[in-house]
Amino acid sequence: KKRIVSGVQPTGSIHLGNYLGAIKNWVDLQNTYETLFFIVDLHAITLPYETQQLSKATKDTAALYLACGVDTSKASVFVQSHVRAHVELMWLLSSATPIGWLNKMIQFKEKSRKAGDENVGVALLTYPVLMASDILLYQSDFVPVGEDQKQHLELTRELANRVNYLYGGRKWKKLGGRGGAIFKVPEPLIPPTGARVMSLTDGLSKMSKSAPSDQSRINLLDSKDVIANKIKRCKTDSFPGLEFDNPERPECNNLLSIYQLITSKTKQEVVEECGDMNWGAFKPLITDALVDHLHPIQVRYAEIMSDTSYLDNILADGATKASSIADVTVNNLYQAMGFLRR
Ligand code: TYM
Numbered sequence: 641k642k643r644i645v646s647g648v649q650p651t652g653s654i655h656l657g658n659y660l661g662a663i664k665n666w667v668d669l670q671n672t673y674e675t676l677f678f679i680v681d682l683h684a685i686t687l688p689y690e691t692q693q694l695s696k697a698t699k700d701t702a703a704l705y706l707a708c709g710v711d712t713s714k715a716s717v718f719v720q721s722h723v724r725a726h727v728e729l730m731w732l733l734s735s736a737t738p739i740g741w742l743n744k745m746i747q748f749k750e751k752s753r754k755a756g757d758e759n760v761g762v763a764l765l766t767y768p769v770l771m772a773s774d775i776l777l778y779q780s781d782f783v784p785v786g787e788d789q790k791q792h793l794e795l796t797r798e799l800a801n802r803v804n805y806l807y808g809g810r811k812w813k814k815l816g817g818r819g820g821a822i823f824k825v826p827e828p829l830i831p832p833t834g835a836r837v838m839s840l841t842d843g844l845s846k847m848s849k850s851a852p853s854d855q856s857r858i859n860l861l862d863s864k865d866v867i868a869n870k871i872k873r874c875k876t877d878s879f880p881g882l883e884f885d886n887p888e889r890p891e892c893n894n895l896l897s898i899y900q901l902i903t904s905k906t907k908q909e910v911v912e913e914c915g916d917m918n919w920g921a922f923k924p925l926i927t928d929a930l931v932d933h934l935h936p937i938q939v940r941y942a943e944i945m946s947d948t949s950y951l952d953n954i955l956a957d958g959a960t961k962a963s964s965i966a967d968v969t970v971n972n973l974y975q976a977m978g979f980l981r982r
Pocket of ligand 1: 645646647648649650656657658659660661662680683770771774775783784785786787788789792834835836837838846847848
């Protein structure tokens with residue numbers, strides 16, 4: 641079976657962008673592929689954060705994976721920091737990463753500009769190397785992510801090729817290895833719709849956990865009233881009717897796309913149903929669809945959180961399974977890089 645890995649940071653609350661861009665697709669993929677889904681807590685410390693909240697946010701995120709339909713009889717779910725090989729591989733990969741590759745990462749540029757020099761730790765720069773480790777450790781074939789992770793995936797691929805070139809090939813063969821690849825070169829899986837869910841208050845910026853206004857996003861755990869209020873106040877326009885793909889109507893395209901995805905309709909069906917509507921008719925429709933879609937997730941989330949030893953056991957099993965794969969990769973690389981092994 642081909643293998644898939646992906647993860648979400650336990651920062652802030654999980655929103656519709658994380659769900660439609662990533663988690664919802666994991667649920668479909670787990671039936672066809674071997675899947676490992678992690679909560680990337682080590683990534684969550686790259687900007688200033690609340691230590692008291694990290695472990696709760698980590699558990700919440702894991703519970704939401706399950707509530708959204710990740711099935712642990714098929715997928716392994718674990719916490720990144722529970723598998724030590726992530727950090728270990730990161731160091732080895734760092735030595736093969738040109739610093740220029742990191743300097744040109746868009747997310748680094750944006751986040752470091754916003755955070756201000758005082759708050760920009762080295763980890764914010766080297767973050768993509770940790771992400772590459774997360775993926776390469778498991779010899780992953782595919783990585784389902786939203787559009788904003790595309791550049792990080794590209795770096796992961798380049799890094800895999802570079803390490804294969806530097807330490808794989810003939811040198812590696814002489815050491816008794818399989819020869820050729822140390823790492824499989826993974827491919828991103830970016831969904832055709834939902835890869836870039838936009839803010840409710842500005843159709844030109846993406847929905848994000850770090851946007852200051854909570855009005856800009858729908859969180860998976862938002863109550864019915866909160867959802868209704870956010871939709872009521874979201875940005876719209878004064879064009880007649882509703883349409884996809886009009887560059888002058890980014891908010892309209894975004895809301896129709898969200899509606900399409902949560903109702904599992906085709907684009908054509910949405911056009912036929914909503915093309916002639918005005919905002920006054922569409923807003924209650926999308927509100928109800930969101931509430932209907934999120935309600936069962938919220939019920940399952942509450943159930944899972946009411947029995948925390950259930951979750952602890954799942955995370956422990958997941959970490960054991962993941963470590964057994966990850967350790968092989970790291971040990972191979974140590975050997976290929978010429979380290980004296982114990
Ligand atoms: P993070 O935690 O920012 O986001 C988690 C996932 O949600 C997707 N996403 C979106 N998709 C559509 N529209 C949006 N507005 C939106 N916002 C976020 C992201 O693309 C992502 O798939 N570096 C990663 C986490 C990570 C990772 C990995 C992912 C660390 N190691 C290894 C895959 C494989 C991140 O910060 O995602």
